[in-house]
Amino acid sequence: MRMRPTLSWTPTEDPQPGSTDPEPVAEALSAGGVLVLSGAGISTESGIPDYRGEGGSLRRHTPMTYQEFTASARARRRYWARSHLGWRTFGRARPNAGHRAVTAFGRHGLLSGVITQNVDGLHQAAGSEDVVELHGSLDRVVCLSCGASGSRRDLARRLEEVNAGFEPVAARLNPDGDADLTDEQVGDFRVVPCAQCGGVLKPDVVFFGETVPPRRVERCRELVDGATSLLVLGSSLTVMSGLRFVRQAAQAGKPVLIVNRDPTRGDRHAVTRLTLPLGTALTDLAARLDVPVDA
Numbered sequence: 001m002r003m004r005p006t007l008s009w010t011p012t013e014d015p016q017p018g019s020t021d022p023e024p025v026a027e028a029l030s031a032g033g034v035l036v037l038s039g040a041g042i043s044t045e046s047g048i049p050d051y052r053g054e055g056g057s058l059r060r061h062t063p064m065t066y067q068e069f070t071a072s073a074r075a076r077r078r079y080w081a082r083s084h085l086g087w088r089t090f091g092r093a094r095p096n097a098g099h100r101a102v103t104a105f106g107r108h109g110l111l112s113g114v115i116t117q118n119v120d121g122l123h124q125a126a127g128s129e130d131v132v133e134l135h136g137s138l139d140r141v142v143c144l145s146c147g148a149s150g151s152r153r154d155l156a157r158r159l160e161e162v163n164a165g166f167e168p169v170a171a172r173l174n175p176d177g178d179a180d181l182t183d184e185q186v187g188d189f190r191v192v193p194c195a196q197c198g199g200v201l202k203p204d205v206v207f208f209g210e211t212v213p214p215r216r217v218e219r220c221r222e223l224v225d226g227a228t229s230l231l232v233l234g235s236s237l238t239v240m241s242g243l244r245f246v247r248q249a250a251q252a253g254k255p256v257l258i259v260n261r262d263p264t265r266g267d268r269h270a271v272t273r274l275t276l277p278l279g280t281a282l283t284d285l286a287a288r289l290d291v292p293v294d295a
């Protein structure tokens with residue numbers, strides 16, 4: 001889901017080849033003022049799949065759009081059935097070495113902020129503070145009628161109550177927190193309304209076809225303005241919602257460093273793209289900079 005306007009990207013004329021030398025990233029970190037922008041790649045080691053990486057599911061899985069969700073009760077039932085199932089797995093996911101290293105860099109005063117495109121809450125679970133969740137969080141739900149915000153945990157409890165015996169085996173879990181189910185499996189899953197007004201509940205995440213709230217974008221722009229450099233962790237920067245901050249940093253002459261195995265849309269703006277696995281790479285960088293990381 002989330003705003004992912006289609007933008008055709010042809011790899012740059014001068015593609016960033018990828019590097020295994022961590023030195024440029026180490027230098028940027030030791031200079032401080034680093035703004036982290038993280039994507040799905042940092043959570044794969046926590047068992048949360050990536051749409052676009054190896055085994056990525058984008059080709060097989062079409063995320064629901066905002067328009068579809070709001071227009072159709074049937075679509076919402078399908079969404080919530082799948083999401084309810086996926087939540088059980090997401091709820092069990094734990095931060096990995098990559099998240100812990102980011103937290104350690106923050107505590108060590110090397111970061112000016114953390115923006116994440118992920119909706120899994122794992123940076124916060126690792127202890128990072130003031131994380132800007134660009135695409136929202138699966139942890140919360142909002143009412144489309146009265147705007148009331150509630151906890152996903154409470155909603156999950158209500159859904160369990162009215163769907164006793166709903167135990168289908170999902171084919172696959174997707175990064176936005178839902179599982180693949182057939183129409184038959186969705187069956188007569190029951191959706192619950194807003195407890196305040198009876199309105200339609202939506203996860204507090206930005207769907208495909210939906211824009212990131214302007215105030216949140218503004219906050220991120222300010223973070224880029226205040227940063228010394230931008231460090232992209234585990235994102236292919238396929239969507240404009242993240243790529244625009246890379247462009248902003250590059251236009252301001254700030255170094256952009258990327259740690260991502262595969263080429264990204266931001267490579268042409270980057271000083272380097274480190275291709276090492278994130279957990280290992282960040283743990284090694286922390287050791288190199290004498291930054292203690294919680295076990």
Ligand SMILES: [Zn+2]
Pocket residue numbers: 143144145146147148194195196197198199200
């Ligand atoms: Zn409501």
